[in-house]
Amino acid sequence: MELTRRSTQRAQVIFVLLGLLGSLLRGAESFDYTAINCRKHTASLKDFGGVGDGKTSNTKAFRSAIASLSKFQNDGGSQLFVPPGRWLTGSFNLTSHFTLYLHKDAVILASQVRYITPLTYFQY
Numbered sequence: 001m002e003l004t005r006r007s008t009q010r011a012q013v014i015f016v017l018l019g020l021l022g023s024l025l026r027g028a029e030s031f032d033y034t035a036i037n038c039r040k041h042t043a044s045l046k047d048f049g050g051v052g053d054g055k056t057s058n059t060k061a062f063r064s065a066i067a068s069l070s071k072f073q074n075d076g077g078s079q080l081f082v083p084p085g086r087w088l089t090g091s092f093n094l095t096s097h098f099t100l101y102l103h104k105d106a107v108i109l110a111s112q113v114r115y116i117t118p119l120t121y122f123q124y
């Protein structure tokens with residue numbers, strides 16, 4: 001079940017990235033995304049402490065926002081709005097019935113730090 005969910009999420013991310021790449025290759029500088037109100041519940045990354053300065057890690061903000069908004073997957077879904085800025089982050093997982101909407105001037109930067117959050121060790 002978990003493998004299927006991850007595969008689906010990866011496919012969705014790849015689909016979105018390919019769509020954006022296609023738009024860029026066609027010279028779509030005025031790309032207009034009309035789905036800003038496509039979900040019943042919406043929040044901004046700033047609501048979860050996000051800082052778009054290109055230096056501050058936003059991993060915790062992305063993870064908290066997605067965890068909070070995932071509660072609405074059976075109630076019309078949810079959308080996380082990423083406002084203009086440069087958003088440094090480590091990895092995070094997306095969820096079903098969730099839209100990650102980036103403003104046209106928002107950039108997500110991948111952190112070069114290998115481990116952003118502490119590892120959790122389990123003792124058996």
